[in-house]
Amino acid sequence: MSDDVRWSWDDEDGPARLRRAIDERGHALVTAPGLWAEAERDPWGVARRLWGRGVVLVEAHPIVPVAHGRSFASTQGPTPLHSDSQSHRGVPPRVQVMLCARPAATGGQTLLLDTWTLLQRMAEQEPALWHALTTRVRRIPFVFGDVVGPTVALRGGSVVFTHSPMAVDDEVGRRLAWWIERAPRIELRAEAGDVLVVDNHRMLHGRRAFEDSRRRFLRLLVWTREPAVPPSWVVDAVTAVRERLARMQRRASPEQQEALVGAAGTSSEIEERLQVVLELLRGGSPGVLAQRHGVPEPELHRWRSAVVRGAVEALEGLPSEGEHRSMLERLRRALERKLG
Ligand SMILES: [Fe+2]
Numbered sequence: 001m002s003d004d005v006r007w008s009w010d011d012e013d014g015p016a017r018l019r020r021a022i023d024e025r026g027h028a029l030v031t032a033p034g035l036w037a038e039a040e041r042d043p044w045g046v047a048r049r050l051w052g053r054g055v056v057l058v059e060a061h062p063i064v065p066v067a068h069g070r071s072f073a074s075t076q077g078p079t080p081l082h083s084d085s086q087s088h089r090g091v092p093p094r095v096q097v098m099l100c101a102r103p104a105a106t107g108g109q110t111l112l113l114d115t116w117t118l119l120q121r122m123a124e125q126e127p128a129l130w131h132a133l134t135t136r137v138r139r140i141p142f143v144f145g146d147v148v149g150p151t152v153a154l155r156g157g158s159v160v161f162t163h164s165p166m167a168v169d170d171e172v173g174r175r176l177a178w179w180i181e182r183a184p185r186i187e188l189r190a191e192a193g194d195v196l197v198v199d200n201h202r203m204l205h206g207r208r209a210f211e212d213s214r215r216r217f218l219r220l221l222v223w224t225r226e227p228a229v230p231p232s233w234v235v236d237a238v239t240a241v242r243e244r245l246a247r248m249q250r251r252a253s254p255e256q257q258e259a260l261v262g263a264a265g266t267s268s269e270i271e272e273r274l275q276v277v278l279e280l281l282r283g284g285s286p287g288v289l290a291q292r293h294g295v296p297e298p299e300l301h302r303w304r305s306a307v308v309r310g311a312v313e314a315l316e317g318l319p320s321e322g323e324h325r326s327m328l329e330r331l332r333r334a335l336e337r338k339l340g
Pocket residue numbers: 082083084205
């Protein structure tokens with residue numbers, strides 16, 4: 001059967017089929033009635049059911065219209081194409097999972113744009129813009145804060161396309177908006193029980209306006225170990241820039257490093273401990289986690305105390321918001337002069 005259409009979820013071959021669809025097309029639409037209710041109780045468990053191994057972090061957010069909502073997720077208006085770029089250790093979530101509990105009576109369709117196809121055409125027809133996307137260090141504003149770095153960049157080993165739903169009034173932003181307006185988009189409508197999975201490093205997503213205050217989705221943002229791997233000519237371009245950034249940044253602070261290219265890698269043992277503590281702090285059961293990871297419960301609590309101790313130290317030394325913004329702006333200008 002073709003994977004092009006909505007297919008029924010099956011725990012046995014589902015994760016492999018899902019990864020295949022994500023690798024080939026950047027998205028998948030499956031029907032799995034009741035999975036949204038399970039995800040409300042156990043988002044980590046559902047992320048693992050869908051993706052299999054290699055889930056690093058899961059965040060769950062109800063997507064319902066609320067009065068005076070500030071983010072696009074909480075309103076009924078149209079949402080321009082964008083990436084979800086809130087980061088964990090400098091890397092945005094690899095996949096966005098939208099579980100539909102109740103679609104809108106009218107409107108609310110999801111729009112997707114494949115940036116790999118967009119970049120291919122841009123490299124042929126406007127190579128200067130393609131070059132600028134990988135080398136111009138931009139300040140890209142989001143509701144959660146600014147992302148600083150090239151638009152297409154290697155972050156934590158994955159090739160990531162960053163694009164805000166807000167208009168960015170710089171030279172690259174204006175040309176990019178022209179291209180995005182004219183690019184072909186995929187339009188999908190999720191029904192109750194459907195699950196839409198989108199590669200958030202590769203695809204931009206948006207939404208048509210809707211009229212129905214009862215529309216309800218649950219969104220999981222899932223950070224995974226596997227990177228998004230586009231065609232080799234894209235990887236080569238961003239890798240070359242990443243190496244130049246790394247050379248220039250030898251004296252940059254860990255905060256600056258993380259903002260631009262992702263936090264420095266650490267051992268898989270430390271990664272696993274951090275992952276267990278994050279799940280514990282988000283309401284994961286200590287007993288279940290102890291059993292799953294083969295670690296005695298007192299040891300889990302010792303890890304949690306260490307993470308909280310480190311967090312207190314980091315918060316005490318955190319620069320003010322103003323200092324942080326001016327530090328990023330200075331860094332952006334310095335890198336812009338050297339990379340441009
Ligand atoms: Fe989004």
